[in-house]
Amino acid sequence: MRIAGLQKTTLLDYPGKVACTVFLAGCNFRCPFCQNAEILDGCPDGIAEEELFSFLGRRRGILDGVCVTGGEPLCGEIAPFLQKIKALGYAVKLDTNGAFPERLKALAAKGLLDFIAMDIKSSPARYPALAGVKCDTAKIKESAAFLMESGIPYEFRTTCVKPLHRPEDFVYIGQWLAGAKAYFLQNFRQSDAVPAKGLSPFSHHEMQALLQLVLPYISNAQIRGE
Numbered sequence: 128m129r130i131a132g133l134q135k136t137t138l139l140d141y142p143g144k145v146a147c148t149v150f151l152a153g154c155n156f157r158c159p160f161c162q163n164a165e166i167l168d169g170c171p172d173g174i175a176e177e178e179l180f181s182f183l184g185r186r187r188g189i190l191d192g193v194c195v196t197g198g199e200p201l202c203g204e205i206a207p208f209l210q211k212i213k214a215l216g217y218a219v220k221l222d223t224n225g226a227f228p229e230r231l232k233a234l235a236a237k238g239l240l241d242f243i244a245m246d247i248k249s250s251p252a253r254y255p256a257l258a259g260v261k262c263d264t265a266k267i268k269e270s271a272a273f274l275m276e277s278g279i280p281y282e283f284r285t286t287c288v289k290p291l292h293r294p295e296d297f298v299y300i301g302q303w304l305a306g307a308k309a310y311f312l313q314n315f316r317q318s319d320a321v322p323a324k325g326l327s328p329f330s331h332h333e334m335q336a337l338l339q340l341v342l343p344y345i346s347n348a349q350i351r352g353e
């Protein structure tokens with residue numbers, strides 16, 4: 128388990144819970160807008176697992192949940208890791224890019240997931256441009272379908288990036304995820320960590336226009352963070 132980092136407290140990452148966020152190194156995607164590009168291939172100065180569990184042991188009764196994010200957590204076998212977190216009494220939220228539906232389902236079947244947040248990079252046809260690699264969109268769709276039928280609380284979210292996203296992408300996303308319980312549009316944030324140049328956020332009005340394209344299909348879609 129390559130633990131790249133730990134955010135000791137967050138009120139934002141796990142809906143309704145006071146949580147910490149654990150960043151696992153490694154990812155199968157290379158999104159040009161990634162904010163965590165320095166941990167996609169590993170992390171020389173990570174946190175030892177014993178150190179993390181010592182922290183979690185001390186925070187019992189103070190924190191309710193643990194967000195497991197990345198990178199892409201499902202690049203590795205994380206069931207034993209999640210079992211140890213659950214054994215301490217924490218709820219687990221998993222962030223995933225949806226590329227590993229079999230692993231996602233296996234963790235859910237073991238009762239190790241209390242909340243799943245899945246990135247929707249773009250419309251299926253535009254996935255390679257947004258993920259930065261060739262990817263099997265059938266697997267992405269399989270993960271999304273699983274979230275909608277699993278009974279586990281979930282959300283979908285898209286980071287909206289200019290000029291990578293076109294308005295029509297949001298029509299396709301809406302049609303694809305029609306009836307989803309929770310879908311958030313999040314605007315891109317420029318930072319030195321982002322690997323690609325020439326990207327920018329949408330304006331407030333542009334974000335509102337993108338939301339309007341989704342709402343006919345996902346009636347409770349929202350913009351997050353504005």
Ligand code: SF4
Pocket residue numbers: 154155156157158160161162163164167197198199224258
């Ligand atoms: S899936 Fe997430 S962690 Fe991986 S490259 Fe894309 S934005 Fe970065």
